[in-house]
Amino acid sequence: MALEQEPILRVEKVSKRFPGVQALKDVDFEVYPGEVVALLGENGAGKSTLMKILAGAYHKDVGTLFLRGQEIQPQSTAESQQLGIATIYQEFTLTLNQTVAANIFMAREPRYGGILAPFQLVKIRQMERDAQELLDVVGARVLPGALVENLSVAERQQVEIAKALAVDAQVIIMDEPTSALGSDETEKLFDIIRNLRERGLSIIFITHRLEEVFEVTDRIIVLRDGERVGTLDAARTDVDEIIHLMVGRELKSIFAKEYADIGETILKVEGLTRRGVIEDVSFELRHGEILGFAGLVGAGRTETMNVIFGADHKDAGHIWIKGEEVNITSPEKAVELGLGLVPEDRTNRGLVLELSVLLNMMLPTLKKFARFGWMDRRGARRSAEDYVERLSVRTPSMEQTVKNLSGGNQQKVVLAKWLMLNPQVLIMDEPTRGIDVGAKSEIHSLMCDMAKQGIGIIMISSEMPEVMAMSDRIVVMHEGRVAAILDQADATQERIMAYASGQATLGANGNLKEGQVV
Amino acid sequence: MTEKAVPEQLSRRESFEAASRKWGRSIISGQEIGVFIVLMVMVLYLSFKTDTFTTSQNIRNITLSFSWIAIAAFGQTLVIITAGIDLSTGSVMGLSGLAAAYFISGDKSPWAEEVIRNGREALGVDGQYVPVALLAGCAMGMFLGALNGVLIAWANLPPFIATLGMMSVARGFCYGWTEGWPFRQLNDEFREIGQGDLAVLGYDIPYPTVLMLVLVVIMTIFLTRTIWGYRIYALGGNEQAAELSGINIRQVKLLAYSLAGLLAGFGGTLMTARLGVAAPTAANGYELDVIAAVFIGGASVKGGKGTMVGTLIGAAIMQVLRNGLNLLGYDPYWQPAAIGFTIILAIMFDQARQSPQVAAFLHRLLGRAEASMRSAG
Numbered sequence: 041m042a043l044e045q046e047p048i049l050r051v052e053k054v055s056k057r058f059p060g061v062q063a064l065k066d067v068d069f070e071v072y073p074g075e076v077v078a079l080l081g082e083n084g085a086g087k088s089t090l091m092k093i094l095a096g097a098y099h100k101d102v103g104t105l106f107l108r109g110q111e112i113q114p115q116s117t118a119e120s121q122q123l124g125i126a127t128i129y130q131e132f133t134l135t136l137n138q139t140v141a142a143n144i145f146m147a148r149e150p151r152y153g154g155i156l157a158p159f160q161l162v163k164i165r166q167m168e169r170d171a172q173e174l175l176d177v178v179g180a181r182v183l184p185g186a187l188v189e190n191l192s193v194a195e196r197q198q199v200e201i202a203k204a205l206a207v208d209a210q211v212i213i214m215d216e217p218t219s220a221l222g223s224d225e226t227e228k229l230f231d232i233i234r235n236l237r238e239r240g241l242s243i244i245f246i247t248h249r250l251e252e253v254f255e256v257t258d259r260i261i262v263l264r265d266g267e268r269v270g271t272l273d274a275a276r277t278d279v280d281e282i283i284h285l286m287v288g289r290e291l292k293s294i295f296a297k298e299y300a301d302i303g304e305t306i307l308k309v310e311g312l313t314r315r316g317v318i319e320d321v322s323f324e325l326r327h328g329e330i331l332g333f334a335g336l337v338g339a340g341r342t343e344t345m346n347v348i349f350g351a352d353h354k355d356a357g358h359i360w361i362k363g364e365e366v367n368i369t370s371p372e373k374a375v376e377l378g379l380g381l382v383p384e385d386r387t388n389r390g391l392v393l394e395l396s397v398l399l400n401m402m403l404p405t406l407k408k409f410a411r412f413g414w415m416d417r418r419g420a421r422r423s424a425e426d427y428v429e430r431l432s433v434r435t436p437s438m439e440q441t442v443k444n445l446s447g448g449n450q451q452k453v454v455l456a457k458w459l460m461l462n463p464q465v466l467i468m469d470e471p472t473r474g475i476d477v478g479a480k481s482e483i484h485s486l487m488c489d490m491a492k493q494g495i496g497i498i499m500i501s502s503e504m505p506e507v508m509a510m511s512d513r514i515v516v517m518h519e520g521r522v523a524a525i526l527d528q529a530d531a532t533q534e535r536i537m538a539y540a541s542g543q544a545t546l547g548a549n550g551n552l553k554e555g556q557v558v
Numbered sequence: 559m560t561e562k563a564v565p566e567q568l569s570r571r572e573s574f575e576a577a578s579r580k581w582g583r584s585i586i587s588g589q590e591i592g593v594f595i596v597l598m599v600m601v602l603y604l605s606f607k608t609d610t611f612t613t614s615q616n617i618r619n620i621t622l623s624f625s626w627i628a629i630a631a632f633g634q635t636l637v638i639i640t641a642g643i644d645l646s647t648g649s650v651m652g653l654s655g656l657a658a659a660y661f662i663s664g665d666k667s668p669w670a671e672e673v674i675r676n677g678r679e680a681l682g683v684d685g686q687y688v689p690v691a692l693l694a695g696c697a698m699g700m701f702l703g704a705l706n707g708v709l710i711a712w713a714n715l716p717p718f719i720a721t722l723g724m725m726s727v728a729r730g731f732c733y734g735w736t737e738g739w740p741f742r743q744l745n746d747e748f749r750e751i752g753q754g755d756l757a758v759l760g761y762d763i764p765y766p767t768v769l770m771l772v773l774v775v776i777m778t779i780f781l782t783r784t785i786w787g788y789r790i791y792a793l794g795g796n797e798q799a800a801e802l803s804g805i806n807i808r809q810v811k812l813l814a815y816s817l818a819g820l821l822a823g824f825g826g827t828l829m830t831a832r833l834g835v836a837a838p839t840a841a842n843g844y845e846l847d848v849i850a851a852v853f854i855g856g857a858s859v860k861g862g863k864g865t866m867v868g869t870l871i872g873a874a875i876m877q878v879l880r881n882g883l884n885l886l887g888y889d890p891y892w893q894p895a896a897i898g899f900t901i902i903l904a905i906m907f908d909q910a911r912q913s914p915q916v917a918a919f920l921h922r923l924l925g926r927a928e929a930s931m932r933s934a935g
């Protein structure tokens with residue numbers, strides 16, 4: 041058909057102002073039927089605001105929204121869904137205590153009619169049949185009657201997509217859908233997205249992993265400071281051009297690794313086992329080294345760190361710090377021994393969101409600045425201010441509530457908090473997840489600085505380019521075991537994937553045997 | 559009969575079996591089996607240890623005296639599944655009982671009575687105030703419950719605070735309205751609901767027990783089969799998710815608290831009929847028994863979990879415990895301590911069940927039991 045297609049969803053000159061900040065300024069935006077559009081921009085560029093306006097969670101100040109040429113004014117998320125715009129948030133909107141079918145048809149369960157109508161009885165069997173059909177469309181291998189709490193993250197996401205299909209969505213907005221997925225699960229998600237595109241659905245895709253946009257998207261729309269700064273054809277652009285548009289300046293490379301001098305072994309782990317979770321994990325970490333941990337989600341990387349840090353008890357294995365065997369029974373003990381843990385879940389486990397920057401930073405150091413239980417407030421404050429400056433945390437004041445900082449700055453507060461303790465070993469679990477490019481490269485250079493000071497760093501990351509660029513050596517885990525330990529020079533994306541997915545294993549004599557299908 | 563052949567879809571038979579298994583599981587989930595076994599062990603122990611436990615009079619007394627606790631606890635279950643709590647249950651039961659008694663008490667001559675009497679004479683059903691009393695009790699309960707719901711859903715008060723206030727307000731009205739004196743001389747037909755029996759297959763079953771059993775069926779259907787039940791579970795599972803999916807959160811909360819009030823009111827009315835007098839101090843402290851029954855029955859403090867059958871068993875366990883301590887000759891003053899221990903143990907058991915290791919162990923245990931049952935059958 042040679043006809044110029046009408047956009048299914050069109051946004052015209054939309055602006056939104058929050059107290060003190062113009063979040064969106066005259067933004068135009070359009071999606072065509074059967075198209076995947078990537079919406080990119082740094083944190084604070086206005087992506088989320090725009091998406092929330094489309095989803096009905098926020099109201100625009102000025103501007104117009106058109107769906108299939110008709111003006112719409114969604115007042116609530118429910119209304120927006122009814123119109124055919126479904127949103128899949130980073131935090132899934134599923135209830136763990138209910139079945140897959142009940143979740144897919146939440147608030148629109150099929151019910152019996154006729155004389156039974158006043159009783160609002162749910163047609164459970166029909167609901168499960170319909171759910172099965174939608175799950176088949178998505179290609180999810182889960183039973184409609186299964187409880188959501190028993191599903192993996194990737195499966196939950198598939199249920200979430202099926203839920204969007206159940207409201208007969210024409211436009212599906214996905215907010216960082218890959219941030220919680222491992223690489224092969226991401227591939228599967230992309231297959232689903234391509235499948236949906238073939239069915240004529242339109243998808244708006246938000247991500248911080250730039251390499252992904254080339255895989256599935258047709259067009260790329262870039263926002264900066266609340267304005268649309270460019271539209272790119274995914275087939276005819278590259279990462280550099282996108283970054284240039286996003287940050288408005290040239291960034292030489294996303295991953296600027298600086299090599300530190302690598303010294304003695306500082307942490308040695310041997311035969312670490314926690315039944316049913318991790319099995320016989322051994323590795324060494326040296327001064328000044330960044331040791332990357334790669335693997336699929338659920339491979340046992342986070343669990344390993346929890347055991348080392350004393351948050352979970354071990355069933356077997358030994359840990360040495362600076363050649364001395366230690367028995368770490370609690371996180372408190374781990375901190376005393378010079379270990380620090382920057383957890384994966386920044387907002388729940390890394391920070392107390394309702395407290396100020398200052399108080400958050402003081403939490404692990406309370407002992408250090410206390411004399412007989414009495415806080416040396418001035419000393420603590422001076423030290424905290426020092427670190428805020430060194431890490432260039434952008435906060436209006438030390439009293440600012442952490443909740444109001446951007447993701448990148450929150451992560452820096454977590455880092456600063458641990459650096460105040462002068463740790464020997466710093467474990468970082470997904471240190472740059474959900475952080476924009478600019479803040480990401482700042483975190484990376486901070487990591488290199490720390491390594492130069494002789495700190496041993498363990499970095500868990502599900503982002504392959506990050507692991508490959510930043511690590512001196514890479515531990516690849518598969519199903520709770522160490523599948524391989526590779527030098528940076530030997531590591532290729534293919535090799536890491538092969539080990540991570542169990543396609544290759546260590547031979548009996550410790551030599552690498554590749555290509556062996558398990 | 560031609561059936562569309564759809565590959566990878568469950569056959570009708572399989573899906574029916576899966577559905578019925580799930581239906582069974584939704585009624586009797588892990589914890590219910592646990593508490594049911596506990597109840598059975600207690601019953602068996604007491605029937606061997608004492609001569610009096612298994613007499614039909616004693617069984618009748620037990621089922622009668624936990625019936626109104628259980629009925630109020632059905633409502634409390636709804637609230638606790640939404641991750642809320644209703645502390646006002648005891649006071650609501652008391653005030654509802656007074657409201658019911660007000661219309662039929664011989665020593666009161668309210669203006670309403672005249673109106674009703676005239677109306678009833680016109681209908682030719684003179685002298686029977688039972689439906690009026692029942693209606694008044696339930697309406698009072700529902701009204702107070704709805705107030706709780708409004709305070710929680712619209713004024714955004716935490717459930718603990720809103721119902722703590724209501725607990726005191728309702729109790730205050732009990733004292734103020736009666737000036738401290740009970741409503742007496744309740745009419746015989748009304749007392750019959752609480753004291754009479756229904757003859758079923760040669761057994762005399764007290765009316766409150768019958769009503770409790772009818773309600774457990776109705777409430778189970780309500781909770782597991784209607785859209786309202788789905789919404790209540792969704793709200794307790796993930797409030798934000800429920801809201802983003804288009805569920806009217808406030809409406810669901812209002813419903814849960816109103817029904818909790820209604821059922822507490824009904825329970826209070828039955829209790830009043832049983833006692834034959836409506837005292838302002840009636841049902842004082844019952845909220846603890848009611849809440850305990852729900853938690854012993856397997857509901858989660860975090861919301862999202864709980865069933866009516868579990869609650870019924872929970873209420874039964876507490877009454878059997880009380881009765882058993884009596885029959886074994888312990889001083890009744892020790893009863894609260896025993897009840898308290900039971901509650902703490904039940905919650906500890908629930909938390910242990912949630913740890914993955916214990917869950918895996920239970921799974922193996924149940925799986926083995928299921929396998930041996932299958933091979934035996």
